[in-house]
Amino acid sequence: MKNFLLALSSGLLLALAWPTYGFPLLLFFAFVPLLIAEFNLRQQDQKPGAKVFGYAYLSFFIWNIITTYWIYFSTGFGMWFAVLVNSLLMTLVFFIYHKIAKKVNFTAGATFLVCLWMCFEKMHLNWEFSWPWLNLGNGFSEYISWIQWYEYTGTFGGTLWVWLVNLVIMKSVVLFLQHQDKTIIYRGILKSTLLIMIPIGISLFLFYSEEEAISEEMEVVILQPNINPYTEKYYTSDRKVGELLVKLANEKITDSTQLVLAPETVFAGGTKLDEFEYSNSYYFGKQMSIDHPQVNFLGGVSFFNIIKDEKDIASQSNYAEHKNFWYNDYNSAVLLNQTNSAQIYHKSKLVVGVENFPYQSTLKPILGDVMIDLGGTVAMKTTQRDREVFTLNSGEKIAPIICYESVYGDYVTNYVKNGAQLLAIITNDAWWGNTQGHQQHVSYARLRAIENRKNVVRSANTGISAVINSKGEIIKRLAYEEQGSIKAKVKLNDRKTFYTQLGDYLPRIAQFLALFIFLFALTRRRNQV
Secondary structure: OHHHHHHHHHHHHHHHHOOOOOOHHHHHHHOHHHHHHHHHHHHHOOOOHHHHHHHHHHHHHHHHHHHHHHHHHOOHHHHHHHHHHHHHHHHHHHHHHHHHHOOOOHHHHHHHHHHHHHHHHHHHHHOOOOOOOOOHHHHHOOOHHHOOOHHHHOHHHHHHHHHHHHHHHHHHHHHHHHHOOHHHHHHHHHHHHHHHHHHHHHHHHHHHHOOOOOOEEEEEEEEEOOOOOOOOHHHOOHHHHHHHHHHHHHOOOOOOEEEEEOOOOOEEEEEEHHHHHHOHHHHHHHHOOOOOOOOEEEEEEEEEEEEOOHHHOOOOOEEEOOOOEEEEEEEEEEEEOOOOOOEEEEOOOOOEOOOEOOOHHHHHHHHOOOOOOOOOOOOOEOOOOOOOOEEOOOOOEEEEEEHHHHHOHHHHHHHHHOOOOEEEEEEOOHHHOOOHHHHHHHHHHHHHHHHHOOOEEEEEOOOOEEEEOOOOOEEEEEOOOOOEEEEEEEEEOOOOOHHHHHOOHHHHHHHHHHHHHHHHHOOOOOOOO
16 A cells, blocks of 8 residues: 555646646656556565556556546547557556666666656657647657757756756665654755756756847737637638638737748638639738738648659558549648749648557558548648748748647757747647647647747647737736637747757757667676665
8 A cells, every 4th residue: 555655646746736726846856656666576575566557557547647648638538549559559668768777876766767768759759649738858848948958968967856856865765764864854855956957056046147139120910810610610611711720810910020920721712722823812812912012921731742653652651442543641731922933831840649550551551541530631641851941932941840840859859950040839729729739739838949949839720819029928928718810029049059050969869879788788697785
């Protein structure tokens, strides 16, 4: 019962620490109860593996279900799959640590756990079942004054920080229980306090001393049409949507406005890629700049392209059985103005089960077609290799980041490496209703601003649309389920931070350390703290 309560405590502490309602200070000792339970079992039970696995799964299941329950409002199957599988993956990481910890000393075991966890988070950013929503560094997204140094480390710096403090506290507690010496507790409190406060102190210094690097300033109008995706989006013509967007834009456009931003797939009627110039989405995008030729329109369009040559069929292509043809389906961003031809970028970080079928060649013969229907066309999306940067008619360079892509730190740096001076996020967060889902999503966008020291403009179909400065502060926002627009002046710069240039270097280092300790452990016998 004692170990059960310890595992339960860890799960609850992790959940209570998570944005946007939680207090991230709890992250610094949330793993301690589970670590102590594992240590107790390792020392007292000859075959503790099953119990360690069970208690770890309990902790991670509680954390996952409380923080990501909102997926249920778009898909019950998707929610249970994400919660159960992600809990299992976290448990496997902890279980592998348990096996290695029995054979090495505390320092080596702790180092292995930190490194293995970072490798797990990095895997979650890159494999086809990608789900990095609960990567530990995301947990500080509402307390941006604590993590200004993410411009050097990215969110993996936060992961490292959390684990270091937890392990220092856990070791102090274990040693105190073994030796009953209060000085051990005092030293542990001092060490953990310093480990927490020094990074916060450095961050506060950066926060108050940071002056935004400005190459120029630009006026932006952000549109929030508030179209319900379940009852309106796929039953409203692109013409009616276009008329609404023009109306919302005209409420705020001035002769100084250079960019009008609209949400992901706001034109959802399905437009043939090679006939885009004859579509309603093209016409109304152009309409934004009829009276204001300096204006550029950036918004989302649902494209498709019928494949006429079988040689062009690829792994992401779809077969329309009822019409007997192959086609590619795209979730795209377009930039339109009065002077240049259309610029198009295809979303390339896809939502698992909704926009892509992971490991299709292996799983489809077993599971059949289990793509999740959220309205519109149920199809694999076709991606592109490079992170396209849009160039406005006046020369400014904008990153078109579509929805889920904004959760990926290293991925977003590629836009900046390609010259982006401003991060523009277009998204549709209405699938989850008025839950923590859309609130967490906009909160994570603040991390991208800090990592790259770029302003962020965000257009969300039903909210939350926002303007974020390079410190991660939300300067303006439009509330959820409110129709309207935001006009704001944003700052552009050409700066490339340490993290922008090197990306996720911490997990790259971690994978070598984890492999070294793993191989070393194979030759060792059991050790104690």
